[in-house]
Amino acid sequence: MKARVTVHRDFRISSIDERLYSAFIEHMGRAIYSGIYEPDHPQADANGFRKDVLKFVQDLRIPAIRYPGGNFVSAYNWEDGIGPKDKRPVRLDLAWRSKETNQVGIDDFAIWAEQAGIEMMLAVNLGSRGLEEARNFLEYVNFPGGTQWSDLRRSNGRKDPYGVKMWCLGNEMDGPWQIGHKVATEYGRLANETAKAFKGFDPTIEAVVCGSSNDRMPTYPEWEREVLEECYENVDYISLHKYFGNKSKDTLNYFGKIEETGRYIQTIGGVIDYVKSKKRAKNDVHICFDEWNVWYHIREDDSRRIKEWDWPEAPPLLEENYNFEDALFVAGLLNEFIRRSDRVRIACIAQLVNVIAPIRAEKGGPAWRQTIYYPYQFASLYGRGDALNVAVDAPTYDCSVADDVCYLDVAGVHDKAAGTLTLFVLNRHLTETADLDVSLTGFGSPSLAEHLSMEGYGLNDTNGPDKPDNVVPGMGTGVGVEDGQLKGKLAPLSYHVLRLSVG
Template sequence: MKARVVVHRDFRISTIDERLYSAFIEHMGRAIYSGIYEPGHPEADAHGFRKDVLKFVKDLKIPAIRYPGGNFVSAYNWEDGLGPKDQRPVRLDLAWRCKETNQVGIDDFAIWAEEAGIDMMLAVNLGSRGLEDARNFLEYVNFPGGTTWSDKRRGNGREAPYGVKMWCLGNEMDGPWQIGHKVATEYGRLANETAKAFKGFDPTIETIVCGSSNDGMPTYPEWEREVLEECYENVDYISLHKYFGNKSKDTLNYFGKIEETGRYIQTIGGVIDYVKAKKRAKNDVHICFDEWNVWYHIREEDGRRIKEWDWPEAPALLEENYNFEDALFVAGLLNEFIRRSDRVRIACIAQLVNVIAPIRAEKGGPAWRQTIYYPYQFASLYGRGDALNIAVDAGTYDCSVANDVSYLDVAGVHDKEAGKLTLFFVNRHLTESADLDVSLHGFANPTLADHIAMEGHDLSETNGPITQDKVVPTRGSGVGVEDGKLKGKLRPLSYHVLRLDVA
């Protein structure tokens, strides 16, 4: 397959917001308990957090993390997680039909986030609660002292405020499954009043309003329009969620869902522009794609289990085993976020540990990196700088979700300060190598500094507690710079990170 690619230094899309590589973790299944937190584990630190898991997290260089939910937050009392652990109440989590022990609350999670070097993005309960409780939570977290809630924080051992700047105004409020589900205008008004209060407290706070839970919702995209017409001037982002799978076992259609996601982003961008024009607003609203991942391997099975079980404590739930095909998909989706970084400023992989996650950890046992960990890591490490608008001329295919899907998926990022150009390639072709001919315009004396590859695996191969390194990146070969061009072959069904030194 011939693949002509044109990269030009000056054809910029945007400067990427580093929060494009953020994450999400919820009080759900074993994400928190025996995921990041397991007192008594051989790797537990003084606070009960697992150091082996924390090392994998640190290696991802995650800028921000959304917490504590998710569906969980819509019936959550944040105060339950304060104070001495032996005095915290056990509650029923209505979202996942589990018992919540509240052994990890905001102060505990903040310790973990600071150790991991990650900024918190906190969600408030606008389902079963509302503005008053959100305001109290903000005061507890961000006010220095001398008030009821800030002094409670100080009394609980945290003298300085946390200074959280990103606040999610509820979760998936368009979903009938959500505790406290609301119609668009009702939710939009509540979100507006909450955002006004938060910005009255601190105008530098960024507020994130709920968009559609996915682009298949019957209210999409009318939901976004109605919500934004109520709150546009007081919010900074609107959230999008989307999960992916390949139940039909059609690999090319699976990869085509990345194009479908691009249409989703483009549509909501149009809605944002429409509302801005209608309201004659001066501020810009961007997209926070704060839940995305592959989720289908055991989704239906665990959906049935939730309905049948009797309120267990931190059960194994939605612990997907990701294969090589999923890694290729995630690599392509991250490329799409880079290409759409003028609209999508924040994105959060959902979730981080155990529950539909790049990191897995056995209770009392080892932790390991799943196949999808690696493309997420490389995008986070090397996908910072200016996103470039790249022209690709390669073979295409049609599938049920999209037409004219390129077999070669490419994204590029230019880090001017470091003098690096990074190109992320996914060859989606099932059988043919891609014969690369990449023109590099505006870059003086380009040289290939590094080539990382994931290739040569059966699509069904996975990593696990015993075979942790079955699907891992290796040093790539067969690509080099000739006469100022990047040339070589990319094997079928492969992922490549090509790093070039450029002037």
């Protein structure tokens, strides 16, 4: 398969917001309890957090993390998670039909986030609660002292405010399953008033309003229009969510969902532009794609189990075992976010530990990195800088979700400060090697500094506690720079990170 690629230094899409590589963690299943927090574990630190999991998190260099939900937040009382642990109430979590012990709350999670080097993006409950409770939460978290809620934080052991700048105004409020579900205009008005209050407190706060839960919702994309018409001037982002799967066992159609996601982003971008023009607004609203991941392997089984169980504490839930095919898909989806980085400024993999996550951890046992960990890590480490408009000329295919899907998926990032050009390349052809020929224009005398690859695995190969390194990246071969052009061969069903020194 011949594949010609053209990369020009000046053909720039956007400067990438590093928060494109953010994460999400919810009080759900074992994401928190026996995920990041397990006081009785041999690897627990003085605060009860697992050091083995923390190390894997730190190695991802995650810029921001969305917390505490998710569906969980829409019936959550944040006050339950503060103060002495032995005084905190046990509550029923209506979202996931389980008990919440509240042993981890905002002050505890903030300790973990600081250890991990991650900025917090907090969600407020606009389902069962409203503006007043959200305002109190903001005061507790961000005001220095001398008021009821800020002094309570200080009495709980945290003198300095957390200075959280990103705030999510509820979660999936378009979904009938959501506690406190609202129609678009009702939610939009509440979100507008909440955003006004938050920006009255601090005009540098960034507010994220709820968009569609997915692009299959019957209200999509009308929901976005109606919500934004209520709150456009006071918000900074609109959130999108989308989960992916391959129940049909059609690999090429699965990979085609990357193109489908591009259409989703493009559509909402158009809605944003329409509302901005209609309102004659001066501010820009971007997309926060704050829930995305593969979720299908055990989804139906978990849905049945939730209905049957009797309010357990931190039950195993949504613990997907990701395979090599999923890693290739995640690599391609991250490429799409890079290409759409003019619109998508923040994106959060959902979730981070145990629950549909790149990191798994057994209670009392080991932690390991799933297959999808590696493309996520590579994008986070090397995908910072300017996204470039890469032209690809290669064979294409049609599938049920998209037509004219290119077998070769390429995203390019130019880091001027570091003097590097990174190409993230996915060959999604099932059987054919890509004969790669990349024209590099405007980069002086480039040289290949590093070639990382994931290739040669079966699509169903996974990692696990007994085989944590069964599917891992290695050093790639067969690619080099000749006469200023990057040339080589890329195996079918393979992913490559090609890092060039470009001066």
